Amino acid sequence: MANKAFNATRGDKLFDIFNILAMTLVLIVTLYPFLNVLAISLNNSTDTVRGGIYLWPREFTLQNYKTIFQYDGLLQGLQISILRTIVGTVLGLISSSMIAFTLSRPDFKLRKFVSTTLALTMYFSGGLIPVYILMRDLHLIGTFWVYVLPGMISAFNVFIIRSFIDGLPYALQESAKLDGANDFKIYYKIILPLCKPVLATIALFLAVGQWNAWFDTYLYNGSKAHLTTLQYELMKVLQSTQQGSGAGRNANDMAQQMTQISPESIKMAITIVVTVPILIVYPFLQKYFVGGMTLGAVKA
Amino acid sequence: METLTKKSASAKRSSDPKPPTQKRRNRIWDSMKQQKYLYLMSLPFVVWVFVFNYLPLWGWTMAFQNYKPARSFGDQQWVGFKHFVELFSDDRFYLVLRNTLAMSLMGLVVGFIVPIFFAILLNEMRGMFFKRAVQTVSYLPHFVSWVVVAGIITKMLSTDGGIINDILVNLNIIDQPIQFMAKGNLFWYIVTASDMWKETGWNAIIYLAAITGIDQELYEASRVDGANRWRQMWHITLPGIRTTISVLFIMSIGHLISIGFEKQFLLQNSLVLDYSEVLDLYALNYGLNMGRFSYGTAIGIFNSVVSIILLFTANGLFKKFTKESIM
Numbered sequence: 001m002a003n004k005a006f007n008a009t010r011g012d013k014l015f016d017i018f019n020i021l022a023m024t025l026v027l028i029v030t031l032y033p034f035l036n037v038l039a040i041s042l043n044n045s046t047d048t049v050r051g052g053i054y055l056w057p058r059e060f061t062l063q064n065y066k067t068i069f070q071y072d073g074l075l076q077g078l079q080i081s082i083l084r085t086i087v088g089t090v091l092g093l094i095s096s097s098m099i100a101f102t103l104s105r106p107d108f109k110l111r112k113f114v115s116t117t118l119a120l121t122m123y124f125s126g127g128l129i130p131v132y133i134l135m136r137d138l139h140l141i142g143t144f145w146v147y148v149l150p151g152m153i154s155a156f157n158v159f160i161i162r163s164f165i166d167g168l169p170y171a172l173q174e175s176a177k178l179d180g181a182n183d184f185k186i187y188y189k190i191i192l193p194l195c196k197p198v199l200a201t202i203a204l205f206l207a208v209g210q211w212n213a214w215f216d217t218y219l220y221n222g223s224k225a226h227l228t229t230l231q232y233e234l235m236k237v238l239q240s241t242q243q244g245s246g247a248g249r250n251a252n253d254m255a256q257q258m259t260q261i262s263p264e265s266i267k268m269a270i271t272i273v274v275t276v277p278i279l280i281v282y283p284f285l286q287k288y289f290v291g292g293m294t295l296g297a298v299k300a
Numbered sequence: 301m302e303t304l305t306k307k308s309a310s311a312k313r314s315s316d317p318k319p320p321t322q323k324r325r326n327r328i329w330d331s332m333k334q335q336k337y338l339y340l341m342s343l344p345f346v347v348w349v350f351v352f353n354y355l356p357l358w359g360w361t362m363a364f365q366n367y368k369p370a371r372s373f374g375d376q377q378w379v380g381f382k383h384f385v386e387l388f389s390d391d392r393f394y395l396v397l398r399n400t401l402a403m404s405l406m407g408l409v410v411g412f413i414v415p416i417f418f419a420i421l422l423n424e425m426r427g428m429f430f431k432r433a434v435q436t437v438s439y440l441p442h443f444v445s446w447v448v449v450a451g452i453i454t455k456m457l458s459t460d461g462g463i464i465n466d467i468l469v470n471l472n473i474i475d476q477p478i479q480f481m482a483k484g485n486l487f488w489y490i491v492t493a494s495d496m497w498k499e500t501g502w503n504a505i506i507y508l509a510a511i512t513g514i515d516q517e518l519y520e521a522s523r524v525d526g527a528n529r530w531r532q533m534w535h536i537t538l539p540g541i542r543t544t545i546s547v548l549f550i551m552s553i554g555h556l557i558s559i560g561f562e563k564q565f566l567l568q569n570s571l572v573l574d575y576s577e578v579l580d581l582y583a584l585n586y587g588l589n590m591g592r593f594s595y596g597t598a599i600g601i602f603n604s605v606v607s608i609i610l611l612f613t614a615n616g617l618f619k620k621f622t623k624e625s626i627m
Contacts, residue, residue, distance in 0.1 A: 011528045015528075015529045019424055020425075023421065023434045026418070029497070031440075032463065033452045034440070036456075037452060037455070051460050052461060098345065101341065102342040108338045109332070110339070117349055123611060124604050125604065126353070126359055127360075127583065127603065128587070128588065129359070129583060130356035130358075130359025133362070133369075136369075152352075153348060153352075183335065184341065208443055212443075212447075214446075214447050231445050235447045238450070239566075268455075271448050274445070289505075290509065293506055294505070294506060
């Protein structure tokens with residue numbers, strides 16, 4: 001707030017000091033864990049066992065990263081993760097924006113029906129087991145498509161895009177129609193280009209969701225080595241010390257739970273590899289997603 | 301332009317004493333033809349939503365059968381409420397329900413109040429650069445997966461080299477490092493704190509936006525009246541975002557019981573199971589992994605029904621007391 005500091009009282013000054021301290025604390029608490037992980041990942045893995053690595057590596061090395069990139073599971077997982085992120089994002093963007101466009105048309109006969117159908121899905125779900133059975137019956141288990149098809153349309157994303165389109169002047173569509181454009185052309189030539197900011201937001205949501213997903217791999221494709229994702233590989237490695245943990249109790253998973261315990265530095269190196277792609281993109285998209293979230297909250 | 305033609309059409313219809321049905325059918329057909337692209341652009345996706353979101357509801361019938369995967373629907377054996385009776389007489393179920401409610405209530409309080417305070421404090425920051433920096437950094441954990449967060453939390457709380465234990469020992473608050481992850485009674489707090497760490501910045505976005513919408517003149521007027529910063533926050537900022545707060549509160553109550561299970565799954569270990577198992581994990585372990593599909597489905601149904609009741613109750617209460625509602 002551009003609070004001009006005219007007649008700032010003692011209380012106000014005290015408040016400012018308190019506030020700066022509080023926010024600095026937030027900054028440290030948020031950043032330290034990441035810097036610590038980075039430092040450990042760059043430290044010699046036998047030296048790490050001695051503990052005491054905080055912000056800087058004690059014996060700097062890139063060996064941990066070399067080691068993990070020689071591990072087949074990681075490269076395989078990286079490929080699948082990238083692929084599902086791209087395919088999932090593109091499919092999600094196309095479908096959500098198309099529905100959103102039709103929902104923003106006041107003259108569309110099915111508007112009410114489609115939006116109710118979608119809105120209801122935000123409040124209930126079939127539950128773990130019926131969904132699992134459905135995936136099995138659709139023969140999606142053990143395929144790549146189980147990653148992208150079930151989550152392709154999210155009501156929340158559709159409503160965010162719809163709110164954005166509602167904010168555009170409707171006269172644009174009307175004049176295009178007078179010029180002889182059909183509805184698809186209006187969507188493709190007029191609405192989509194104008195929706196860039198909101199589409200960037202949704203793309204970020206979808207991409208982050210896809211990149212970070214691990215449970216679907218665990219549930220559907222855990223035994224398919226060529227379809228496991230990076231997050232799943234990381235999960236296996238991180239959980240390998242916790243004997244008898246959730247992952248270990250699953251009979252299905254027990255077989256491939258490599259009982260080898262990876263050194264701390266290796267684990268942290270994989271963590272960094274999994275995390276970095278997102279850290280690179282999100283600050284650039286910040287101005288978009290702040291707007292997107294607000295649209296979603298007001299009108300969803 | 302289309303709305304105009306529609307209006308004149310309906311006006312004509314009402315002036316017509318007996319509209320012939322044939323004509324009306326033609327009109328519907330015409331409008332469908334006219335809007336064929338709109339239909340094409342939405343109907344396939346409606347079908348998609350039915351398949352992936354509504355068909356699983358059909359699977360709820362499993363809870364009333366002794367479901368055998370190999371049989372067709374007609375050949376299933378119907379058993380009525382047997383699985384529900386079994387569920388409600390299982391001691392484990394009440395333990396799991398306790399864990400679910402405890403963690404979701406704690407999550408609700410922390411995940412709701414902390415972001416509001418964070419947003420208000422951040423909004424009061426004077427240095428633009430610092431404010432931006434804090435805001436950008438505060439989103440960071442939201443974008444990282446729970447797998448990574450669970451790894452980080454475990455690392456920070458570990459007895460060898462975990463920063464929390466190091467600080468506590470060096471400040472002489474404790475003399476022996478605490479095995480945080482092995483203590484069942486700490487598990488709820490660890491989950492809640494992790495959630496707070498991960499989502500506070502993200503959840504604050506909406507409040508920050510709402511605060512920006514408050515009329516600046518209100519602040520100036522109050523300053524003239526001698527209100528200090530605390531009073532401004534209390535009497536202007538907080539009431540200014542009341543609508544946003546209520547709407548988000550109702551929405552989070554609706555999702556109270558379906559808190560998910562990712563964090564619990566990833567943070568738990570065999571020592572803390574009595575505190576970490578939540579309804580979804582219970583359904584996963586007892587339903588899916590043991591092949592008891594019907595039993596697991598009953599758990600899921602219980603979960604959904606409670607969520608919906610909570611949502612409607614919260615919405616009703618709010619409608620009554622604050623005139624805000626989401627439905």
